[in-house]
Amino acid sequence: MILTVYCWLLCLYPGSYRDEFAEEMTQVFHDAKSDLPPTPAAKISFYRREFCGLLAGALRAHFDRLFNPANSSRRFHMQAQFRFPRSTVFLMLVIMAGVMLTIAKASSVAGGTLGSAWSALLSLLVWMLLSMSTAAALVWGILHTLRRSGVHRLDNVQSWMRSVESNGNR
Amino acid sequence: METFALSEPVLLVLLSLAEQPRHGYSILKDVESMSGGRVLLSTGTLYGALQRLLDHGWIERVEEDNTPRDRRTYKLTSRGRRNLQMEIRRMRHLTRVAALRMPGKEA
Numbered sequence: 001m002i003l004t005v006y007c008w009l010l011c012l013y014p015g016s017y018r019d020e021f022a023e024e025m026t027q028v029f030h031d032a033k034s035d036l037p038p039t040p041a042a043k044i045s046f047y048r049r050e051f052c053g054l055l056a057g058a059l060r061a062h063f064d065r066l067f068n069p070a071n072s073s074r075r076f077h078m079q080a081q082f083r084f085p086r087s088t089v090f091l092m093l094v095i096m097a098g099v100m101l102t103i104a105k106a107s108s109v110a111g112g113t114l115g116s117a118w119s120a121l122l123s124l125l126v127w128m129l130l131s132m133s134t135a136a137a138l139v140w141g142i143l144h145t146l147r148r149s150g151v152h153r154l155d156n157v158q159s160w161m162r163s164v165e166s167n168g169n170r
Numbered sequence: 171m172e173t174f175a176l177s178e179p180v181l182l183v184l185l186s187l188a189e190q191p192r193h194g195y196s197i198l199k200d201v202e203s204m205s206g207g208r209v210l211l212s213t214g215t216l217y218g219a220l221q222r223l224l225d226h227g228w229i230e231r232v233e234e235d236n237t238p239r240d241r242r243t244y245k246l247t248s249r250g251r252r253n254l255q256m257e258i259r260r261m262r263h264l265t266r267v268a269a270l271r272m273p274g275k276e277a
Binding site: 025050053056060061 | 195
């Protein structure tokens with residue numbers, strides 16, 4: 001049961017990360033779980049550490065992939081960098097739900113005096129959605145133009161040049 | 171030295187691999203033992219650190235034909251060993267400075 005939850009949480013990681021590490025992580029989790037002392041406190045502490053570590057690791061992997069692709073060049077190809085992973089959308093929705101819950105809680109604590117804050121928040125969300133859609137369409141247009149111009153093939157040329165150089169050094 | 175933040179878990183992972191090549195669970199247990207049970211890595215933290223170290227070329231996988239995919243072994247590269255030695259020198263220097271600045275207390 002708990003292993004199923006763990007595997008499900010691994011889906012929050014980017015696909016390439018999962019391909020590379022998911023099997024190992026599952027095995028290490030299984031080994032560590034088998035080695036646990038049989039006390040409830042130890043089990044609770046272990047599961048809390050593991051699930052918090054997974055969520056933090058997934059967030060970090062997505063941020064690395066989106067904002068620091070140079071460090072991830074070992075695994076990610078140029079084309080793959082432009083794909084927005086579905087798990088990122090899920091994480092963003094979770095974060096947004098957390099923010100909404102916090103605002104709702106604050107509103108109830110303040111006795112409904114924040115009612116106008118809801119309309120302000122909604123208009124802000126609509127504005128953010130519109131501006132993000134425009135930005136996404138713009139970026140997509142630029143990338144589409146670049147792809148049609150063949151710039152993305154530069155990555156293949158550079159890999160080819162590196163392989164030629166390494167063959168020459170042998 | 172290369173610009174790469176060496177947090178305590180990452181440093182302990184490197185020290186664990188400095189002794190001998192190890193697989194994930196072995197690193198986890200060794201880190202726990204080295205830190206006297208103070209640092210308990212989760213699998214998410216461990217593989218995040220391993221991923222960054224692989225990206226920077228400080229560690230590499232030991233390529234063995236008969237190793238299953240879920241139990242791959244990692245080892246320190248020469249670059250990783252060199253950078254680890256530099257980090258240890260930096261820490262030694264820091265400890266010496268701390269001992270001089272706080273002579274009455276244990277540094």
